[in-house]
Amino acid sequence: MDCNLGTVTGSAARWYKQVPGGVPQFVLVWYHGWSSVTYGSGFSSPRFTSTHQSTSDYRLMINNVEEGDSAVYYCQTWDGNTVVFGPGTKLIVTSSSLPPPVLTVFPPSRAELQSNKATLVCLSRLSAPFAEVS
Structure with a gap:
């Protein structure tokens, strides 16, 4: 560093x-x-x-x-x-044996889609500490 x-x-x-x-x-x-x-x-x-x-x-x-x-x-x-x-x-130091994170994407609701908006929510599980999600 x-x-x-x-x-x-x-x-x-x-x-x-x-x-x-x-x-x-x-x-x-x-x-x-x-x-x-x-x-x-x-x-x-x-x-x-x-x-x-x-x-x-x-x-x-x-x-x-x-x-x-x-x-x-x-x-x-x-x-x-x-x-x-x-x-x-x-x-960030991780073990080489760590499995990849499990990502789940939740779609927008029907009501939201009807308003011409679309917000997606992404859930990351089993990820290494300090992982940055963007």
Whole structure:
């Protein structure tokens, strides 16, 4: 996952993990001038690590991803006295043995069709968590 801090070049990049309905968990902090990464509770090397491409471009890497890693990951830095968060990156990890979701489409009612409207309702069952339906 990449994080561009824009014009902020003298600050460390912090990474947070947030599952839906949960509070953000601190993953790690790293600055391009440091020799090591500082980890949050429950996160450690070599599964979680960070690199940089420049003084403002950082990358969070997760090795051997697990379904429990599914979350939105945010980078954060300081711009002077202001805390700045990136937009977040959604990571979805699913088992390769998951069956496809079961989709059921419900047609519009006769009354609705007579009014020249047609609303379809689509129900998705047995889908992976975090699945986006559009």
